Amino acid sequence: MPTARNLRHRCGTQGKEEEINRQLGKGGQLASYEITAVHTESSSTGSYHEHIAKVRCSDGSTWSRATVVKDIRTGRDSYYTYGGGRYADVIVRDCPMCSYSDYITTTPDSTTKNNLLELPRF
Numbered sequence: 001m002p003t004a005r006n007l008r009h010r011c012g013t014q015g016k017e018e019e020i021n022r023q024l025g026k027g028g029q030l031a032s033y034e035i036t037a038v039h040t041e042s043s044s045t046g047s048y049h050e051h052i053a054k055v056r057c058s059d060g061s062t063w064s065r066a067t068v069v070k071d072i073r074t075g076r077d078s079y080y081t082y083g084g085g086r087y088a089d090v091i092v093r094d095c096p097m098c099s100y101s102d103y104i105t106t107t108p109d110s111t112t113k114n115n116l117l118e119l120p121r122f
C-alpha cells in the first residue's frame with residue numbers, strides 16, 4: 001500500500017512537494033501512511049474521554065493531529081490502520097463525546113482491532 005514514502009519531505013517547501021507530486025503523477029495523492037501507535041490527551045470539557053494528539057506511522061515518523069487532519073481534509077495524503085486482519089481508513093469527524101471537530105478516527109468495520117484507540121500508545 002505505501003508507495004512513495006521515502007520521497008516525502010514534510011519540512012520541504014510547498015513547491016518542492018508539488019514537484020514531487022508531478023514526478024509521481026498521482027494528482028496530489030502523495031502517500032498513504034499506516035498509523036501504528038497513537039498518543040492521546042484527555043478532553044478538556046465534558047465527560048472524560050480521549051482525543052488523539054499525535055500519531056506514529058510505520059516508518060517511525062510522528063505527526064500531530066493537526067497535520068493528519070489537514071492532510072486528510074486536503075486529500076494530500078491518506079492514513080490507515082491495520083488490525084484484526086483488516087485495514088481501516090482514518091477519517092476526520094466530530095468527536096462523538098464532545099463538540100470537538102478535528103477528531104480523527106477510523107471507519108467502522110467488523111473489527112475493533114484497527115481502531116485508533118486500540119493501537120499501542122507512545
Ligand SMILES: [Zn+2]
Nearest residue numbers: 043095097098
Ligand atoms: Zn471529544
